[in-house]
Structures are given as C-alpha cells and as structure tokens.
Amino acid sequence: MYIKERTRLAQEKVFPMTLEGKAKLETELHELKTVKRKEVVERIKIARGFGDLSENSEYDSAKDEQAFVEGRITTLENMIRNAQIIDALDASNDLVTLGKTVTFTEVPDGDEEAYTIVGSAEADPFEGRISNDSPIAKALLGHKIGEEVEIQTPGGEMTVKIIAISAS
Numbered sequence: 001m002y003i004k005e006r007t008r009l010a011q012e013k014v015f016p017m018t019l020e021g022k023a024k025l026e027t028e029l030h031e032l033k034t035v036k037r038k039e040v041v042e043r044i045k046i047a048r049g050f051g052d053l054s055e056n057s058e059y060d061s062a063k064d065e066q067a068f069v070e071g072r073i074t075t076l077e078n079m080i081r082n083a084q085i086i087d088a089l090d091a092s093n094d095l096v097t098l099g100k101t102v103t104f105t106e107v108p109d110g111d112e113e114a115y116t117i118v119g120s121a122e123a124d125p126f127e128g129r130i131s132n133d134s135p136i137a138k139a140l141l142g143h144k145i146g147e148e149v150e151i152q153t154p155g156g157e158m159t160v161k162i163i164a165i166s167a168s
Contacts, residue, residue, distance in 0.1 A: 015079045016086050016098055016132060021122030025083075029076040032069055040066045079121050086119070093165055096140045098132055103164035104140070107148055112163070117141065 017025075040062060047059035086099040096102050096117070103114040115130045117140070123131035130137050139151040140162065148161045 012078075012082050014084045015082050015121045016084045016119035017079075017121050018087075018099060018118060019085055021118060022080065022083050022085065025076050025080055025121065029073065029080065032073050032076070036069050037073075040069055083121075084119075093167065094144050096143050096162065096165055098141075099167070101128075101164075101166050102140055102162060103166075104149075104160040104162045107159040107161050110160070114164075 043062040044059065044066065047056055047062050050056050050058060053059050093100075098117055098119065101114055101116045103112060105112050115128050115136065117132055117137045118129045120131040120133050123129055123134070132138070132141065135153045136151055139149050140160075143149050143162055145162050145165055148159055150157060150159050
C-alpha cells in the first residue's frame with residue numbers, strides 16, 4: 001500500500017497558476033457542483049419520464065452531459081489540489097519567467113506582440129495568456145531583454161527580439 005501511494009503521489013502533475021487563475025477554477029468548480037450538477041440530475045429525471053430508455057435521446061444526452069460535468073469536476077479538483085501558485089513579483093523583471101508578460105518583435109521587421117506566460121490550466125491565447133508548455137513560451141523562458149530567441153513553431157521557425165518584461 002505504501003509503495004502504491006508513494007508512486008501515485010510521485011506521478012501527480014503540478015499545475016502552475018496565478019492566484020487569479022486558481023480563483024477562476026474554484027469558481028467554476030463551485031458552479032458545477034452547486035448548479036450544473038443539479039440541473040443535469042433534473043434533466044435525467046424528466047427524460048426518464050419519457051419511457052423506454054433504450055431509444056430515449058433526451059436521456060442519452062443528459063447522461064452524456066452528466067459524464068462531462070463529473071469529469072470536469074474531477075479534473076478541476078485535481079488541478080486545484082496540485083496547484084503551484086506563481087508570483088511574478090518574486091522574480092527579477094529582467095528575466096522571462098512564469099507569470100511575466102513578455103513583449104517582443106519578430107526579427108527583422110515584425111509587429112510588436114505581448115503575451116503573459118501562465119500555466120496550462122489558465123492559458124487563453126485570445127486573452128494574451130499562453131501556456132508555459134507552448135513552443136513560444138518554452139523558447140522565451142529564461143531569456144532577458146534585448147536577446148534574440150529562435151522559436152520552433154508548428155508554422156516554422158521564427159526569431160524574435162525581447163523588448164520588455166513585466167510582472168502581470
């Protein structure tokens with residue numbers, strides 16, 4: 001038992017995230033447990049009233065939704081339990097680290113772009129928040145202002161010059 005437990009704990013993935021990101025996950029978890037779960041159970045009860053379950057699409061749909069909600073609850077609980085809070089203010093503003101906003105231009109004459117590097121749990125590229133597991137973030141981490149960095153992306157290789165780093 002001890003060896004199994006120790007192995008399981010060693011395999012738990014750590015989820016780096018900001019306090020804000022953790023709070024969003026906690027809010028989503030609370031909503032799923034207190035509202036969504038009850039709505040799905042009610043849909044299942046109503047669908048059962050339609051009779052034969054073998055050809056009841058409403059029942060199948062509600063059960064699928066229930067499986068999704070329960071899976072998401074499990075995922076969120078795991079992410080919150082294994083959250084590693086990152087604080088961009090702890091690190092120097094001259095080095096790209098998790099939680100920092102990095103501004104760069106593509107060399108030789110690209111437009112200026114800025115991204116905040118966050119853990120995968122709170123990544124949202126449309127909001128300028130990229131995962132530390134993304135090719136761009138992996139390449140930029142550990143570099144300083146003024147450095148040129150080669151980035152391997154699915155679309156090909158690009159070179160960028162870091163022009164600013166700030167705490168988000």
